[in-house]
Amino acid sequence: MIRLLRKLFALPFIWLGQLAVMLQQPGPAIPLLRMAWRISGEGRIGLTALVQVFRVYGREASSAEARQWMQKHPRTEVAAWAGLLALDSKRLEDARQMLDRGLQLGRDREGMLDMLQLRVMLVEGDTDRLRQFCRDMEARRDATPQVSKTILSFLAMDALEGGRFDEARRRASFLLQVEDSAAAHVVLWALATRDGREDVAARHLRRASACDRLECLSQQAVAADAIGDTEQSRRCLAELHETRPEFAEGMEERLARRREQQA
């Protein structure tokens, strides 16, 4: 009853705040949503406010406010947001702490915690755990589109790396049924290259590059390595080094880990 009353009192602030967000006016949106969050205590509202703080004042301000809120009124969405911002700032330990706190509080409806867990696992690079997590998420079928796309792309590439080519083709084709995806095209490029179908491979590579050039390069580095074309993999990494060194480093780490696991 008290929760409902709080929500009712917060409604005008939520409406006005969300209206301001819709009209791309973060200035008035922030105080209104902060007020709505204080009254209602709803993590979803807190998250909307924190996103606006991020837009106007940047990552550090939003992160500081999220951590402050977590001390007073811990909510899963706020923990997930704080964790994601920590990851962006390369503070993996903070992100892990926020993930643990979020998992204690329970999964959120918006799927923010799933995203944090996925990203933490991607950074940690434990492929077996990540594969299991992705398969569990896939079986649950309740992830958000963003999380689904990431886990399905990972599973497609993982199947390619594991030599499960039929699975890789099926997963990549499925991804493309929903929307164009650089990762899916790169997987199909690798499979077509492996089968010697150069024209199909070239078409997929063109489309992958058109989707997202950086994503294409980084995925191509992994995919080329998976089909034994280490020279192509090196070329992609070199190109990636020139444009986005941090991406290239991440990919090199991933490839090194895989080689270690294979060894």
Add this chain to the structure above:
Amino acid sequence: MRIDLETAKLFLPALVVGITVHEFAHAWTASLLGDNLARRQGRVSLNPLRHLSPLGTLVILFLPFGWGRPVPVNLYNFRRPKWDYLLSSLAGPAANILTAALILPLTYLTRHTLAFGLAGEARMVLVHNIVVSAFLLNLLLATLNLLPIPPLDGSKIWPVLIPRLKTALEGRMTLVFLIGVFALLSTGALNRVFDAVITPALRLLPATDGVVFNGHLARWQREFQAGRYEQARQSIDAALAVCPDSAHALYGRAETLAELGQWEPALADIDRAIELNDFEPDYLTLRARILEALARPDEAAADRKRAELLRGPGE
């Protein structure tokens, strides 16, 4: 912009029903087809609070329509993304059409607005009008949502059926289209589309007791004035069958019976009419005439005197 509480009173329950079943159908169908995202967010529910958008509900104060919170759908969770998305998008308008079909019998049940006499008529009319509004609004919601304008369902349905049509948009463009939909609705530009659905739907609706009664009464008046008293009697009998407590209809039948020379039954009717409304001088004058015909001059004189008093010196 004017706040229209009368319209809101009629349309709010209809809107709550329409939006709830619409959004529930999207969520339930998506869940059946393998996408549990809406279920996770608590949207596979017939609880209106899970679906109503505060702004979309408040707008009913200004315009005779509203909207709910869109149900989140994740195409990656479907087995056949394109077709399952089509089915889950179609489910909302289909649910509105089904709801309208289920509400239609209720309009027949509530048409007897005089079932509780004249005293309860206003309340019964309100109930009937709410039911009729729910019927029409569900049809309107289905029609509106089938239009290929983002963010309406039609923008997701038609591109699947017509591959070259690309209307589903994201972000700011959706807001632009939303304002466009508002403008189309507010200016009545879509009225021709709605009329194509509403006009045949109106033919399915029953006439209420009030409408039937007034129809019989109008026919009685025409026939009485034309001197066709037998036909006039049939019409007024039909009117009284719908509303036996109408003083005006009882007066009409007494008048008709008097013209037919049936004085005793005429007296019974006018007595009942005066019992229901004893401040009507015309009723007293008619009774005086009937009493005179029945050779009861003293009572007739008393009625005439009272009628004159009620009319006042000027009349």
